[in-house]
Amino acid sequence: MSGIDNEGSTPSPTNTLVTALLTDMYQISMTYAHWKNDRADDESVFELFFRRNPFGGEYTIFAGLDECLKFMAHFKFTQSDVDYLKTIPSMKGCDDAFFDWLLQVDTSKVKVYAMRDGSVAFPRMPLLMVQGPLGIAQLLETTLLTLVNYPSLIATNASRMVLAATERREVSESLPAQCRQTPVCVEFGLRRAQGPDGGFSASKYAAMGGFVATSNVQAGKLLGLNVAGTHAHAFVQTYTGLEEVKGRTVTDNTEQGTGENVEILPKVLEYRHKLATDNPNFGTTNDGELAAFIAYAVAFPHNFLCLVDTYETLTSGLLNFVVVTLVLDDLGYVPKGIRLDSGDLAYLSLECAKCFASFAEKRPYFHNLSIVASNDINEDVLHALNKQDHAITVYGIGTNLVTCQAQPALGCVYKLVEVEGRPRMKLSQEIEKVLIPGRKKPYRLVGRDGRPIMDLLTGYDESEPQTNVRILCRHAFIERKRAAVTPSRVEALHVLVFDHGKVVPDANRNLDQARVAAAEELQRLRPDVRRYFNPTPYKIAVTDSLFHFLHELWQSETPVPELS
Amino acid sequence: MSGIDNEGSTPSPTNTLVTALLTDMYQISMTYAHWKNDRADDESVFELFFRRNPFGGEYTIFAGLDECLKFMAHFKFTQSDVDYLKTIPSMKGCDDAFFDWLLQVDTSKVKVYAMRDGSVAFPRMPLLMVQGPLGIAQLLETTLLTLVNYPSLIATNASRMVLAATERREVSESLPAQCRQTPVCVEFGLRRAQGPDGGFSASKYAAMGGFVATSNVQAGKLLGLNVAGTHAHAFVQTYTGLEEVKGRTVTDNTEQGTGENVEILPKVLEYRHKLATDNPNFGTTNDGELAAFIAYAVAFPHNFLCLVDTYETLTSGLLNFVVVTLVLDDLGYVPKGIRLDSGDLAYLSLECAKCFASFAEKRPYFHNLSIVASNDINEDVLHALNKQDHAITVYGIGTNLVTCQAQPALGCVYKLVEVEGRPRMKLSQEIEKVLIPGRKKPYRLVGRDGRPIMDLLTGYDESEPQTNVRILCRHAFIERKRAAVTPSRVEALHVLVFDHGKVVPDANRNLDQARVAAAEELQRLRPDVRRYFNPTPYKIAVTDSLFHFLHELWQSETPVPELS
Structure with a gap:
């Protein structure tokens, strides 16, 4: 995979809609209010994080940083943007000087520390920390959330599907x-x-999460992804009878061959007739479908993969595929396989594979034929398929991957944690929504076995946790939950990725690096954390010093209720 | 609302990704196979339709046609696209002449008949009918589906939410x-x-479905939508004490006033003190929050709308809003209202409204204050709120609108129904997936009460159903289901929207027209069809002549099973 990533000079965002105006109106209102109250230049710190892992799992793949960085590097309001803002009724009466200020706003005073694309991330650990003038850092919120939420959700969804698809199964010899x-x-x-x-x-x-190819040709072109796809039912339907492929030829590709064009229909009919002796179904397959497969073989002798379920998979499509396959083999081509798009995928794939096995003794390539399955597959279906015998070698996943049906939004938030060096907090009656105020640094503590033990937040000015030194790790909210950890390795999770209005070169990973990193970080997790059924929550903790700081702050800011 | 719609000369698609390459790989493979087999120029007809209404409802708002038309008007493969296609491994061995052919492909021979944007549509009725060379019409499939599926889903979701939000309720005087x-x-x-x-x-x-505004500033600019938004919790958190707003002023805007700048804090404190006599809670509200509201009033005296739940809605946020409101009123401004983003929205909105009512006798504008609610609202929540007393006047809906959580994909399909004048069909064991083959025309039959009775498909060459003439309408699949209809009005649902490579001017509706049409068409439906609980399915039918044509075709193409 190559990429359109953030190496070297910063390319523009992929989408032309990604401009400073791609934001919620209240960001503009708030910025005006900050400006009007002389606070737009106050030094602020925001953290972007999520509160819960998606899909009932215990991990998340962080993604979207590359587009965030491109957005920030190009962040500017145009004259036309500002002219438009002036026409918004709720901006009536705003000082003209604000709009002049807005025109010169840029991200030159913004610093971003972040986890890199493809990082395995956990709740409450800041994915990005944005530091800069309050009026500007506030303006970035919506766009950053838009650019992180869906990418992280889909990368996580994809990685979960890949884990499910590749789960080890018992397979009888x-x-x-x-x-x-x-x-x-x-x-x-x-x-x-x-x-x-x-x-x-x-x-x-999805590529970052471990998918090996996409059907989307444009994504293939722009991102250097593998593209895949053969034909649909519509192609089969365009043919109704064998007369439509009379005279169609394929070049003889055998080593001993003459390279001449060979008419394919007579050879197909010969195999059909021969095989019908043992299995009469070969003689009664759908002729239109057979014609379509012949036409497809004429076009793609090197890449012959057929959708076999337009009429009847086992009594028509599969058999039509086999007869054309035999002819292609005779002519020196290696057929690729079949696709199933309906019915009981476990049963049908197994029956197709058994049929292939019956030919494989004489023609070993039958062992290698792909069986692609592509009908409404989701994570549950993958696990259900693993519980039975099946012969699917490729899963084509659409709707349930892209819509993240099981949980269609990640729900990252972007919270102000510090202004002018003073911690900020939002109290909430829901403990889940209580903010951990102040600037913090996230670390991963790794054990002797190379597996992460927990993630740890320290205050920004605390010294870095040391390898082989015992650390008291505390639950941020529950006093009695404590653990002592002596890490064999300490990994700082944040790197400086944006500074002085520019993307820091090579700080983030490109798409291919992120894909590799995600797979490696995932494999490194304890298996019980990444498993599908009742995964064990991965622990996140704060240092003892941060714990005391937080609790003193909460005490001081929470009014004591007066009971009467 | 103005718009960037398809009036006059055809603008480019909104998204730069919308090019000929935004497609599934198998469309390219199939097109090559058609080209290779001399079929790329065969005259074909495809229909784009859905099989089931989303969200358990009985109607769908069709949307996305404008972007489809822009896409088709600009449909072209560039040299760079073709160069890329040549590098795809599965295209290895394809004839070079194909790529030359692809470079000159355009939509000049494509005709599209379609329902207009904002049409109320039903299952199996073709939303678009695309007629043109097989090799080209096939290439349009994925992009058209991408451009129709989500827009129609979201327009429908929005319209259902608007119906729910505006449902009549019993409200005590x-x-x-x-x-x-x-x-x-x-x-x-x-x-x-x-x-x-x-x-x-x-x-x-969402605008097409009846939402009155968006928070998305860019959508506001590009589409002429109303934009809305005030401030977030983050704004409130930036303030910790009243000293931070000392000296802040608002211009006296009263008729009798002098136009001078008036310091706002002392006046706020005066009201706070006075009101605390009756309600001691006024004296103990969060000072940081009060400071933030004052700062916001300084910035937006004309548009004062505050988020009141950062700390405690009823004992802090609401009361802080009231005191600032009184000062703004004294200075000649009309405050706008509050937003609630957590807690029991029915209870809190009612309590806030009661508080407002207690001030309204002396200050009538309190009757008009908006109460915006915006926490995880979906269609179910709207119906639940309608079952109790609440005082919400504006719903802010995000996640559940855009992700269509209840059903995140519409599942439109694009099916070949005719090639070279011959009907095409895909048999399926699932009756829902059986195709109605052949080119057809869709009509809506309207009764004397002005309400649609049913939608009717006729064969393409059948004469148009006549007003006040009895028509035998049949269920496409179930023989015994028949009804005679004598319509008072017959509406042709398709118009020619694309011809000779160009968008037909004024054939489609612009966004504003589509919004109005959707609302009107929806109101015209029988209430039991559009209701939330157990809606009555709207009937779709075929003419007697089409029924016989279909069934003869099915008989002829379905093999009689041999039982043994």
């Missing part, structure tokens, strides 16, 4: 070869995404 | 004025959408 392959996942979601950009993001971040 | 207002809906979803374009589409099509 007597089953066909396809049953022993480790399936891969391919993204087919463009038509069900939230428009073109949703589709593009889905392709990109 | 003794309740505050806000309880008798018909609430409106505002879209707040940008940060939870599938990226920038998902957010933009959400704003646009």
Whole structure:
């Protein structure tokens, strides 16, 4: 994979809609109010984080930083933007000087520390920390959330699907070869995404989560992803009879061959007739479908993969595929496989693989044929398929990947934690929504076995946790929950990724690096944390010093209720 | 609302990703196979339709046609696209002449008949009918689906939320004025959408579904939508004490006033002190919050609307709002209202409205204050709120609108129904998936009461159903289901929207027209069809002649099973 990532000079955001105006109106109102009250230049710190892992899991893949950085590097209000803002009724009466100020706003005073794309992340650990003038850092909120929420959700969804698809299963030796392959996942979601950009993001971040290809040609071009796709039912339907492929030829590709064009229909009919002796179904397959497969073989002799369920999978599509396959093999081509898009995918894939196995003794390539399955697959279906025998080698996943049906929004938040060096907090009756105020630094403490033990937040000015030194780690809210950890390795989770209005070169990962990192970080997690059924929550903690700081602050800011 | 719609010369698609390459790989493969088999120029007809209404409802608002038309008008493969396609491994061995052909492909031979944006639509009725060369019409599939699926889903979701929000309720005369207002809906979803374009589409099509404003400033600028938004919790948190707003002034705006700048804090404190005599809570509200409201009043005296739940809604936020409000009123401004973003919205809104009512006798504007509610609202919540007393006048809806949590994909399909004048069909064991083959025309039959009775498909060459003439209408699949209808009006649902490579001027509706049409068409439906609880399915039918045509075709193409 190559990429359009943030190496070297900063490219523009992929989407032309990503400008300073891609924001919620209240950011403009608040910024005006800050400006009007002489606070726009106050030094502020915001943290972007989520409160709960999606999909009932215990981890999240962080994604979207590259587009955030491009957005920030190009952050500017145009004259036309400002002219428009002046026309908004609620801005009536605002000082003209504000609009002049807005025109010169940029991100040259903004610093961003962040986890890198592809990082495995946990609740409440800041994904990004944005530091800069209050009036400007506030303006970035909505866009940053928009650019992180969906990418992280889809990368996580994809990674969960890949984990499910590749889960080890017990496979009896007597089953066909396809049953022993480790399936891969391919993204087919463009038509069900939230428009073109949703589709593009889905392709990109599914790749980060471990999908090996996409159907989206544009994503292939712009991101260097593998693209995949053969034909649909519509292609099969365009043919009704064998006379439509009379005279169609394929070049003889055998080593001993003459390279001449060979008419394919007579050879197909010969195999059909021969095989019908043992299995009469070969003689009664749908002719239109057979014609379509021949036409497809004529076009793609090197890449012959057919959708076999337009009429009847086992008594028509599969058999039509086999006869054309035999002819292609005779002509020196290696056919690729079949796709199933309906019915009981476990049963059908197994029956197809058994049929392939019956030919494989004489023609070993039958062991290697792909069986692509692509009908409404989601994480639950993958786990259900793993509980039975199946021979699916490729999952094509669309709707449930891109819509994240199981949880369609991640719900990251962007919270002010400090202004002019003073911690800020929002009290809430829901403990989950209580903010951990003040600037903090996130670390990952790794044990002797190389697996992360927990993530730790320290105050910004605390010294870094030391390798092989015992650390008292505390639950941020529950006093009695404490643990002593002596990490074998300490990893700082934040890097400076944006400074002086520019993306810090090579600080973030490109798409391919992020994909590799996500897979590695995930494998490093304790298996009980990443498992599907009742995963163990990964612990996040604060230092003892941060714990005391927080609790003193809460005490001081929470009024004592007067009971009467 | 103005718009960037398809009036006059055709503007480019809103999103730069919307090009010929925004498609699934299999469209390219199929097109190559058609081209290779000399079928790319065969005259074909595709229909784009959905099989089931979303959200358990019985209607759908069709949307997205404007972007489809822009896409088609600009449909072209660039040299760079073609160069890229040549590098795709599965295209290895494809004839070079194909790529030359692809470079000259355009939509000049494509005709599109469609329902107009904002049409109320039903399952199986074609939303678009695309007629043109097989190789080209096939290439349009994915992009058209991408451009219709999400817009139609979100327009429908929005319209259902608006129906729910505006449902008539029993309101006792003794309740505050806000309880008798018909609430409106505002879209707040940008940060939870599938990226920038998902957010933009959400704003646009929520407007089509009846939302009155959006928080998305860019959508406001590009589409001429109303934008809304005041401030967030973060704004309140930036203030900790009253000393921070010492000296802040608001201009005296009263008729008799001098126009001088008046310091606001002393006047606020005076009211606070006075009101604390009756209600001691006025004296113990959060000072930081009060300071923030004062700062906000200084910035927006004309548009004073405060988020009141940062600390305690009823004992702090509401009371702080009231005292600042009284000062603004004294200075000649009309305050706007409050926003609630947590807690029991029915209870809190009612308590706030009661508080307002207690001031309204002397200050009537209190009757008109808005109460905006914005915490995780969805269609179910709206119906639940309607079952109790509440005083919400504006719903701010984000996540559940844009993600369509209740059903995150519409699932439109694009099916080949005819090639070279011959009907095409896909048989399926699921009756829901059986295709109605052949080119058809959709009509709406309207009764004497002005309400639609049913939608009717005729064969393409059948004569148009006549007003006041009895028509035998049949269920497409179930023989015994028949009804005779004598319509008082017959409405052709399709118009020619694209021809000779160009958008037909004024054939489609612009956004504002579509919004009005959707609301009118919806109101015209029988109430039991559009209701939330157990809606009555709206009937769709075929003519007797089409029925016989279909069934003869099915008979002829379905093999008789051999039982043994």
